[in-house]
Amino acid sequence: MVEVHLWSGLRSLTGGQQVVEVEAKTTGDLLRALVRAHPQLQGPIDAGVSIAIDGRVIATGLTEPIPKGSEVYLMQRLRGG
Amino acid sequence: MDYHSPASFAEASALAANATGITRFLAGGTDVLVQLRSELVTPDTLIDLKKIDGVSDINSNADGSWTLGVAATGAEMSEHAELGRDWPGVVEAMDLIGSTQVQGRATLTGNLCNGSPAADSVPAMVAAGVSVTVTGPEGDREVAVEDIPTGPGKTSLAKGELISAVHIPARGENGGDAYLRFIPRTEMDIAVVGVGVNLRLDGDTVTEARVSLGAVAPTVLLVEDCAKAIIGSTLDDAALDALAAAASAACNPIDDKRGTIAFRTEVAGVLAKRAAKIAYARAKGEQA
Amino acid sequence: MALDDRKSEFTFVGTRPNRPDGLDKVTGRAKFGADMSAPGMLHGAILRSPHAHARIVKIDTSKAEAHKEVKAVVTRADFADVPFKPGLEGEFWNVLENVMAGEKALYDGHAVAAVAATSALAARDALKLIEVEYEVLPHVTDVDKAMAPDAPVIREGAADYSVPEGMHPNVVRYHESGHGDVEAGFAEADLVIEDSFVTEATHQGYIEPHACLGMLGNDGKGELWCTTQGHWIAQKTCAALLGIETSQLRVTASEIGGGFGGKTTVFIEPVALALSRKANRPVKLVMTRSEVFRATGPTSSASMDIKIGMKKDGTISAAQGVFRLQGGAFPGAPGDMTAMCAFAPYNLTNVKQVGYDVMANRPKQAAYRAPGAPMGAFAVESVIDELCKKLGLDPVDVRLKNAAHEGTKASYGPRYERIGLVETLEAAKAHPHYSAPLKPGQGRGISCGFWFNHGGETSVSLALSEDGSAQLMVGTPDIGGSRASMALMAAEVLGIPYENIRVTIADTATLGYNDVSHGSRVTYASGLATIKAAKHAVEKLCERAAASWGIPTDAVKWENGCAVPSGPNAGDFDPRPLADITAHMGSTGGPISGHFEATPEGAGVSFGTHIVDAEVDPETGKTSITRYTVIQDAGKAIHPTYVEGQYQGGAAQGIGWALNEEYIYGEDGRLQNSIFLDYRIPVASDLPMIDTVIVEVPNPGHPFGVRGVGETGIVPPLAAIANAVSHAAGVRMRQLPMSPPRILAALKENG
């Protein structure tokens, strides 16, 4: 199981939970599992998210592996100039 | 747009008198081209004065006065050592306009006829008592610089009239002039406030003075109260404070993208003091 | 991705050779956006709305169409009926709506029609023949006013899931994040300061206006030449807006005359193609400077409330920020980025940040160097400075005490990997600038800044020639010398001289997809891709050597530009230089190339600390910057001179933003200063030399340790200068720009 930390603005979509546990081996798995657990998360995920794994920010990739025991944060999609 | 390059001012005047629609004269062109390019003003007739003989000359006259052609550029004025020694304020004011590149084209006459209340050279010319020759269908007339602008973008020149020469008076003894402007950057801006001061001393005492303000009213102002504040003084602190107060009192500015009413009013006084000190030092021969 | 054999000793990387495109750029030979022409070419011009907000009742183009020099006129109708993609959605729809107005003109300068004619003058003249009937609507340009209950609604239904109920429809995105309990944290503080800050919109101010040359035939095949930070995104967007297949449009990036984020999208390119399709001739479109200011993408303007609590020893016990960003008449203002970056430099137990994306009747904001971060840093670092002042603490010491480091839980969530903030602060403290005496009337300010950096989709191809030289094709336009850094990295891997590598910015038909040159990603991502592509070629070189020696490939390694046996057991063979192998490549298995296509995900965040001295004229409020030092973590500087250039450029743009640059709108909602005369970017005489210190704390996500350096440099200046000015003037400045009238007014108010 992976503990996914959400940003606090998402609590209204998860019944107040800011940490959601899902089964996922990759970043893509993780997003699909999040939506299965909390369908309302489809909105923010469609709007664009990045995923931080042990501090490394995965901007867009859905195939990045999630090592066991890693710290995972969902973030809003990063943009640059 | 029709383009003409006449060989004389009389011919230029006749062309303008007979033209229909909007007519513009091209001296340096740094304002006319900007307006043309941005489609603010697209003249129907453009009359280029630069083919007229002597139009770029800077001549010193026997009585110590100066006559400048209408196409003499800021760069040519700045390179003229004698003119700069006589009238450093006028030359510096012209030199403040735009970049090195703009200096290669811009002229006193163009700056004046553009009619901007913020034109840098105009307060300096007004303070210096500069006049111009206006050539028109009826012949030539002499007009003081302060009588040319009548409002933003407007001049007293009638249809068919154009400026054909600029006359700067003789400097005379114990005189000095200065021009200062405020801009937010160090270069390339339009004056938010401009102040020209021209004075003459007898010993340490100011005997004659002309003070002119730019960018604080619809036209450049010649402010008699400012002159009165320092005439008879040795430019002591009290006189300077009176000068600043008179300058601020004369302001009738607007709030716009370049500055506020409060700022312009306050800074007019600050610059009046600073410019007067420079002119005073110059009159005493203390600085070039 | 796995990062094997990380390098820390370098032969080429870290040197400062001349850039490969230098000669073209000093002789006038380099071709920028407006420098291209084509046989039969027409010139385009765009008619723009004079109103901030108006319903377009009717457009009559008949008189323009009847003009003999006019060959095509287009309006929104020429984009809407697209055969392939009838339902443009989301950001594509926003871009289309921005490129050519639909039912409403949403800001002063919004495009409503365009013409193509036989000359540029004829095209401009023809615009006057187009008659547009507008129904003028109420407008709003200020962010706080746009959120007020009575504000005109710019577009219903633009808000997404995130916006809490009860907000005005102009609020279209909401972000909230943080951790801990800020109220408890404020209760622990010895001093709490709560303050509000405002910044105006600024423009990237690249000197080259947008320009393009487009040709689109009735067969759906097109060519586009344009100045852009990303020609693949231009390809994708133009194809979508015109309803053609992406691959049928070949886009070539010109040399680019500055972008800074502002050339990451399209404005005129789809219009040129639409005109071309209608006229069946190539069409060139070049913006005027005024069009650039009115109708491309400036930054957001911002209104912000900050509350920070500090203990007497300088520990920040809690921090909270609300950031309201106005991003023009479309969703996209980076309120979320502002919020996430604002407190990122600090190790905070209790932090909460809220960001709003608000629409107003202004042009659609675009990225500008670390989009969203500078304004947040201005507000936060101003309050920290005020806390330091009131508690009598040294501002560098306080920042060091609270500085984030490896393992710190970031204000936006995760824990940091190896980062270099502490190193920049220590360098600041040790720098002679920080201890230099100040003259009367001068003040010194410091600020830290943070930016995420970005990886992005990247393709690179490297081909070796028989003579042993290499050609490298990258897809990220070279804005500031990146050809040089790419060649250095390739040279490092291949072991051949820098001069033997030719770097080309490939067009969209000759290389796989590349994300835009943004997010400080070029040296990081195209660099990583270059290294990988070069290694791919090296593998093949080793294979050829192994075959010629009759030993296994894994018994060969690459050293100093030669294949050599990997150890004494591999056999005794003379090293084979690269050129020796490539000379025979045709007959030993064919051409040797290397390539890389992936999305590198390890950009590595970046921090900087700036020190600035400012002098304020107390009688006029005029500020001059007397000394400036930039200290920033580059991870690894590939070409240090160009890294310095990025630092200096960011600082200079920050100085402009802090002191004089701003979008000024009139009561009528029209932009009042759309020329460089009145949009006052710094000129040469405004600035001092800008000192730089390159800190190198390697990024674990790049084989050479590179972190992006392009954007972070604009994050600290606004706050550092505001702090310096506030100390010099003796009054806290809360609004940017700190123009002389604002400073003088503050001085007067302060007595």
Place this chain on the structure above:
Amino acid sequence: MSKFHVSTTVNGDTVEYLCDPRETLLDCLRDKLNLTGAKEGCGTGDCGACSVSVDGRLVCSCLMLGVEAEGKQIETVEGIADGDVLHPLQKKFIEHAALQCGICTPGILVAAKSLLEKNPNPTEEEARYWLAGNLCRCTGYDKIIRAVMETAEELREAS
């Protein structure tokens, strides 16, 4: 609308073109003579990217009409190098990374050359004010000013 026939000299070559009186010298250089080295950054004389010299005088070619070029001697960035030998300013600009994007570079080189011809020993302040009409958005001017000052020194030593 009638056009004007103009004969002029550009970088030593005699050239001719037909122009509308509304067209600027910059338009004529770029569109009629295919000399695209001078750039249009603003069209209002505020950025200097179109700098050329006319009869030895530095001007913005966007602030001069094409018809006014009749009989003049014009020099552009394309004429700075002597054949394949770069001017010392051009060399220094490359060595010092005094350009990033390169769009302002032609104008700055023309302006800097004009400065050194008029004032071989400028102070840093003089160089900064002379170049104040040449906007650069990439460099913060630091490396540009250093390149100009070092070129000046080198030219003084050589003469």
